[in-house]
């Protein structure tokens with residue numbers, strides 16, 4: 407396993423080779439174009455490096471939530487098509503248009519703002535988002551006709567280029583997803599009768615890209631899967647042929663031998679059942695280690711699996727390592743690739759009552775990201 411560089415207290419290594427391999431694998435599996443989703447700083451992995459790695463793996467387009475994220479990608483040197491789909495009320499798209507960012511459009515007003523941002527020689531690329539049941543953003547079915555007609559008109563006069571039609575699934579059940587897909591196809595027909603025949607249609611994120619082949623539509627938006635994590639409760643990364651890209655680790659910063667009955671951390675929620683060794687790990691909830699996983703989160707030290715003892719504090723937590731030899735400077739791995747002996751991000755999610763998405767995305771800015779390629 408990789409060693410922490412000397413003097414580094416805590417870090418997340420990001421295996422960009424794993425990201426490329428995951429994209430390549432899912433692109434082959436789905437036989438579809440891949441929009442690589444790097445919102446929220448690439449789910450905590452770093453947006454630019456994740457985008458670069460995904461493009462290397464064959465992705466052809468990058469997806470983010472908002473225009474600010476899209477502009478950061480351009481500043482970071484990403485020249486591939488980028489789409490942003492969540493906008494502030496009344497947002498002007500001038501900056502986005504001049505950086506050639508494609509916009510997900512959910513309202514008539516956004517459509518007009520996008521067209522207003524076009525320059526003489528360059529229409530603004532848009533993907534019209536159809537509401538099909540998730541109840542988030544998207545054009546409502548009763549508004550399809552009027553919005554599509556205006557989009558077609560703006561396309562004819564060179565203000566807009568309608569690149570795609572898209573929607574997003576609930577994953578509530580296979581039946582619910584199929585019903586959304588049916589409504590989406592209805593919307594595509596309405597768009598066609600308005601004169602729109604965009605090259606892309608996309609509705610599947612990782613979950614449906616893997617599990618619902620009829621939702622692939624030749625283009626899928628992959629987030630969690632490209633980082634090597636499973637969106638399914640009953641299948642691991644390895645089951646899906648994916649490699650987790652992030653490993654979170656820290657150097658044990660103190661070791662103490664204590665007698666039985668010794669209280670540990672705030673509130674003494676944990677008391678040592680017998681004489682034992684306690685190891686201090688310098689990662690806390692400020693670093694995104696969920697406090698809800700107090701007393702439960704798994705940690706691997708020297709190949710042995712332990713649990714957090716007592717409460718996770720802002721900067722640190724304690725592990726009861728029993729009589730195992732652990733020394734200051736030894737590496738404590740919170741999560742990474744289970745096939746290499748690390749706990750899974752999903753184990754931390756289970757311990758904290760959340761999902762693996764939240765575990766990696768919330769890793770804080772104090773944790774240095776170090777790019778590696780295994």
Ligand SMILES: *Cc1c(COP(=O)(O)O)cnc(C)c1O
Nearest residue numbers: 443574611612627628629630631
């Ligand atoms: C976040 C997001 C995705 C990616 O979802 P994953 O489950 O991480 O693959 C795709 N599409 C939209 C609209 C999103 O907001």
